[in-house]
Amino acid sequence: MLRTRELTKRFGAHVAVDAVDIDVRPGTLHAIIGPNGAGKTTLFNLLSGELRPSGGSIEFADCDVTRLDATSRSHLGMGRSFQRTNVFPKLTVFENVRLAAQSRTDQSFALWRTAASLPAVNARAEAALEEIGLLGHRAQLASELAGGDQRLLELAITLATDPVLLLLDEPSQGLSPEDARRLIDRIGALAARYTIVLIEHNMPLVMGLSDEITVMNFGRILAHGTPAEIRADPAVRAAYLGKTA
Template sequence: MTGSDLILSAKGMTKQFAGFMAVNNVDLDVRRGSIHALIGPNGAGKTTCFNLLTKFLQPTSGTISFNGRDITTLGASEIARLGMVRSFQISAVFPKLTVIENVRVALQRRRGTNFDFWRAQTVLGEFDAEAMRRVEEVGLEDFAHHTAQELSYGRKRALEIATTLALEPEMLLLDEPMAGMAQADVERISALIKSISAGRTILMVEHNLSVVADLSDTITVLARGQVLAEGGYETVSKDPRVIEAYIGVGHG
């Protein structure tokens, strides 16, 4: 893989907490335009790894680069401006605003406009057409004028994705997007992730192995803070070390 094929790359990424090695010398390359999953049993270090990559934590040692630029010392808001956005954490969903109003707020944020809710409707209306395009992109056009608090859990997740897409990320980082969902919502959000991946790169931490199998181009398996295996689902699911460390401990 050439440098231009990579959008995100970590080399020797390590995080130590008071003597405990949570992430130990991890190398990770995410290919541009791919859906890349980070999986592993509880305590494998995947959440810490994800927090390091999204700059919610700083590594003890190692380097992280995005689009060839060293982002090791940058913060989460700085990498968001570079085009790498962590959904469900950074996206703002206001329960009493409508779906389209929530997306409009995200558009204002991207363009550096103050959140002047009291400004004339004609001024704010300039964002409506683009906001509706984002709403349609995530399949919420029938709920555009419903408040966020009226939405089902799965549709709230879709709204969170819409507000994130309004920031026009080149790379989207999803932290357990299917957590706590009913099967119908899992299928809806899985289809949504697949549809929005066109022209974007997605890195996700996910427990649902059927989702990972269906969506991911590449899977990195972590165990005890280290990379255990990497490849497509067919490859990693048959790896004896993965079966022992992950599938063999009751995850399915």
């Protein structure tokens, strides 16, 4: 589904991501973890298209996307979330999601239609809110939602773009433990329908959820395997578990 080869990003002399090979198989939830400064966020931005790689390649669904920008990748079916809550604050929850659904149509330059009455778009938006459990908040302004709900809305926006692959960047960042748990449960439910790449700092959260885990440190891949293998890996324990646990 998603494959990187020798993916590298340099910032001056600093190599943030160093020749990383990752294979995300269809239908799996693949977590990328690592301590702060391991290069996770840089890797994520390379995958989503926010950053241009210094070397290597990215393939998505057998298509070389290395040179495509974020907008094009979104249209290919790579949907991303953001580490900080990133919604349209002064629009309603429904409008937030409707915009995302509208982006999949060819109606966005239509000047003579009414945005609120595109049936297919409305249906898609409602489905995304339903899926994420926010339908009850549809008329509220996004900025008025609680922090955890805003993060869910962020996810609903991404879902409404009909992605094949979800790229989630530290979704639990800054959430209370209960909210983080709630969000992770939602992500677990989504894993049945989407291929997911989840970047996460909070390792215990992803252990029970992931099919495969890649551990990064100093821009390189330290280990790769199932949660059980990762838990048993001495190098991972030394670099990561040892520090946080």
